[in-house]
Every structure is written in C-alpha cells, then in structure tokens.
Amino acid sequence: MNFFKKTVPFVLGMILMAGSAFAQGQQMQQMQNAQADSVSDEELQMFVDTAQELQSIQQGFQSEVQQMVQEEDMTFQRFQQIMMSQQNPQMAQKVEVTDEEQAVIKEMQPELQKMQQQVNQEQMSAIQDNGLTPQRFQQIAQAVQSDPQMMQRFQQMSADSASGGGE
Numbered sequence: 556m557n558f559f560k561k562t563v564p565f566v567l568g569m570i571l572m573a574g575s576a577f578a579q580g581q582q583m584q585q586m587q588n589a590q591a592d593s594v595s596d597e598e599l600q601m602f603v604d605t606a607q608e609l610q611s612i613q614q615g616f617q618s619e620v621q622q623m624v625q626e627e628d629m630t631f632q633r634f635q636q637i638m639m640s641q642q643n644p645q646m647a648q649k650v651e652v653t654d655e656e657q658a659v660i661k662e663m664q665p666e667l668q669k670m671q672q673q674v675n676q677e678q679m680s681a682i683q684d685n686g687l688t689p690q691r692f693q694q695i696a697q698a699v700q701s702d703p704q705m706m707q708r709f710q711q712m713s714a715d716s717a718s719g720g721g722e
Contacts, residue, residue, distance in 0.1 A: 602695045605685040
C-alpha cells in the first residue's frame, strides 16, 4: 500500500510533465484516446517498469537539490516555497523573499537548470530503454489517469512488481 501512495502521485506528476513536454493539440489528444483503449498488458508492464525507474531518477534529483540547498544554509521547505511563489503570481504576493534568499536562488539557478536537463535526458532514456516512445508513454499515462480500470491494472502490476513478481 505504501508503494501505491508513492507511485500514483508520482505517475500523475509525470503525466503533467509529459503533457507539457509533448502537447501537440487536439488531434493528438483524439488519437491518444483511441490508442489508450488498446493498451496491452505488455505495454502496461513496460509503463510500470518505466514509472518505477522515473521515480528513482526523480528521487535522486530531489536528493541532489536538497543537498545543494542545505549547502546554501536554506531549508528545502523554504526553497520549495520560494520556487513555487516564483511560478505562481498569486502565491508570490504572499511569500516574502529576502534579498539574501533571492541571491542564493539566482546563484543556484544555472546549476539547477543543468541538473534538470540531465534528469530530462535520463528520463527520456529510461522511457526508450523500457521499449516505449515518449509519445506512447504519455498516451498510456493519460489512459491510467483517465480510466479507472486502467488505473486498477496499473496498481495491480505495480504491486506485483514491488512484491518481486517483476524484475
């Protein structure tokens, strides 16, 4: 059960990331919906394996960022709050950022961007190494998100993999 609590939010997060990275309009959306109906067990297992690998990559990235933030004498929670406020205009008005914090964030940004590019490359490689294209990964992710039966199949395969039924 703990695995599900960690995996489902991660997969949904990946869906959002994949959606922004590969958005190609409504024609693509219609095609994806048609293809989502035909996700085989083999493809879904590839998706499960990929999602687990992507989660591991993301956790490694988050650990590196946490270490980097701590080296700058800032808490990770505060760092996240500042970053979220920079991306959300409504939140920006509620979060006061000191000049010192702003300088630290500005200094860290080039390294964070390089790290994010590396993570993106690792994720793309993981998707392809597991036998999927980025587009098909996104299609399956959308199917898992939108179809309760597909979500149930995903959860069952994830549980089987976590309990040693997979690799």
